[in-house]
Amino acid sequence: MTISAAIVGGTGYTGLELLRLLAGHPQVSLEVITSRAQAGQPVSAVYPNLRGHVDLAFSPPDPAVLAGCDVVFFATPNGTAMEMAPALVEQGVRVIDLGADFRIRDLGVWSHWYGMDHACPALAAEAVYGLPEYGREAIRQARLVANPGCYPTAVQLGFLPLLEGGLVATDTLIADAKSGASGAGRVPKPHTLLCEAGENFHAYGASGHRHLPEIRQGLERAAAQPVGLTFVPHLVPMIRGIHATLYGRLRDPAVDLQAVYERRFADEPFVDVLPPGSHPETRSVRGSNMVRIAVHRPEGGDMALVLAVEDNLVKGAAGQAVQNMNLMLGLRETLGLQGISVLP
Template identity: 40%
Template sequence: MIKAGIIGASGYAGNETLRLLLSHPNCEVVAVGGRSALGQKVSDLYPSYYEHCDLTFVSDEEVIEKADIIFAGLPSGLSEKYAKMCDEQGKKFVDLGADFRLHNEEDYKEWYKGEYKDKDLHQKQVYGLPELHRDAIKQASIIGNPGCYPTSVCLGLYPLLSHHLNASDHIIINSASGTTGAGKKLTEDTHFTKTNESFHPYKAGNHRHTPEIEQELSLMADKKVTVTFVPHLLPVNRGIVSTIYVKVDKDLDEIYKIYKETYQNERFVHVLPLGKNADLKFVTYTNDCHISLHMDERDHTLIIASTIDNMIKGTAGQAIQNMNLMYGLPEETGLQMVGPSF
């Protein structure tokens, strides 16, 4: 039985990881940390755990002491010291935040205003998108769990860029996320009265996920890829829809065939039949990604719609998918949820 601990379990990402791990047949959650809730029971903070989980929030150090694998749901800049502790003790570490996603420290300095204090530690990090880096994840001890927006975008573009079917190196991405993507801390934009019946872009052209997206797309394409990335805030709790626009030099039927072949053995990525539209409703509370393909025949622009649950495939579910790979378990273990029908 895998002994798991969660640092930052009082926040949305850590809490969702706890919720999913409680149903995992090969894992036991042995400790949870949450500085804002230290000494409280999980069920005091989240009543849904009443008589399901009686764990009490303990110190982060105690979480690491008790567990074999640690999930950290922390703001950027806070995970490195815990990853180092785990590394020194021979324990596995999955960072749900941004500290181990970017290969280039200069990108981290520019977009997150921090630095890598232990550069050798970052040589061990693996970007945890299983559909792209499965073999490396199996051997990894430190995982940088992908951001939710980059997950939807990378899965949406992987078949296209890896087969060099794009006629332009510049890609336009409009993504819309539910409010849980902003985290638990309340801001002016996430007040109910601001988000209710609202839909608007934010951080247009300067969102922190931009370098992560460009990093992975460039690896797929074997050349530098740039994007115009515009995120939007949806008045829903969870879910992401990324609509991606790129010029292509192949017809839709040929591209569709390549997408189907690329993902035919992937448990969590589903390319919908032509004429169907990816819809976040049907991937919520699952680890699935739905992709639909469309073509503007007037200028041969491919339109890709990629949708995920930002809290599961975009965060906690993907982290558990990575854990399964790290421990040699079937990838879908504990993640075989079917989305709602209505």
Template identity: 60%
Template sequence: MIKVAIVGGTGYTGVELLRLLALHPHAQVEIITSRSEEGMRVADMYPNLRENYPELVFSIPLVEQLATCDVVFFATPHGVAHGLADEILQAGVRVIDLSADFRLQDADEWAQWYGQAHGAPHLLGEAVYGLPEVNRDAIKGARLIAVPGCYPTAVQLGLLPLVEAGLADTKQIIASCASGVSGAGRAAKVGSLFCESAENMMAYAVTGHRHLPEIRQGLRHAAGQPVELTFVPHLVPMIRGIHATLYATVVDRDV
């Protein structure tokens, strides 16, 4: 069995990861961490998973304990994984980061969008962008995997076939996307309240969303040249899911 540790298991990403791993025939979650819920059983926080994790308890993240596993998942806010990943990797343990810490290849660009210096810039060149449709073979042997963001996954999967084939004008691409409220995370926020989000739809981060450089990076790599992208995200009154409406001018209309 593959021994798994999860750092940050109390958010929506963490519980979805728990659900998926419970269905994996060769994975066993040995450690799950949470500083705020230390000592609580997973079964008490998520009763729907009580049969899968009857005795698993949240604990404080300690590198020496995480290093006893085969793979460590980070389901944390940005800025956590890049502070612990190096030690874990040095212990011979694979790291799969579901946060944004290793998605961008440029440390300065990451700092610009996330408001802090990157804690492990020397690892950015090693991190494999975890989009299976693009990097399936590289993912298999990677020590460090950066799981793509939600909007970047939807937008890239829709546009990459056109961009790779040279059929889209990369100087004028538009992505108008709509996300469910769970994308904002589990923490209480005014914008996520029922009275704010129900029967409502609104654009947000129109001057620049953190997923914009990640999308541009992927499309630029596929196109082999700079990409001009207008990206506008919207919040819609549904729990989960993303709808991406993508616009591009076709270069060769005979196709």
């Protein structure tokens, strides 16, 4: 079986990563890559690493052409997918949105954080949140998947075993997360310029970040109760990677955290629970769809400390989208995603 695929918005970093992964997927045929600004330009002229692998040119988005594909990925600014997805879904196309248009169930909350009214509330209610480690069976049946954000993926997976097991107090969770500059996208911004980001390290969004409601929604689903979360993101001077340091106060300090995590993720192909005492590094997941997790109980106290790393462009975006596509279309979940991380 060959899957015909289209990418709407192929010139950003997540679009590039989708191109790289889908070009190497053994059961995918890339048919369409859209970009209004680069229309007519060969993909390899914009991204020379794809020369010899992607023999397509960018084209303007044409709904009729997109409707002829089995799956359409939206790697577009927030607000784009919700305008185009309804017609595609009604024509039987599977849709995966890498933006935030369908991630948050409460559309009032969504509008508050994204500054616009939602264009298709009915489809938003149907959309399935695409975190396979939590909702795999729902993803298999979905017509539309909301691909999780990069920070939300690391934070949710790190906290998941603690919340599902009722092992921590839910009112004082803390997520201290760091991201490389590619998380801000390809459009130049002053704070991501080399002279600004290099040799520098700073927090941002400390009083409120748009990923906060998405993270809280996922944690509350896992805990089956309200969750109090302090989330602080940081920009670090590297290109790729997220490191999330997570804190939760244990209800029973005697619990074997290592065993809890190993048991919860034993059958997950893209979650690697490291041996006791480990400290995962972002470079260990560069270019891969893997999340590596280590769990600690500092000084034998009542605090659970979880360390989680991922590549923000792969498991935090494009790789997870391909993982979701595999599930939606009945393919082996790991297909096209088993590449080894790049070192150094």
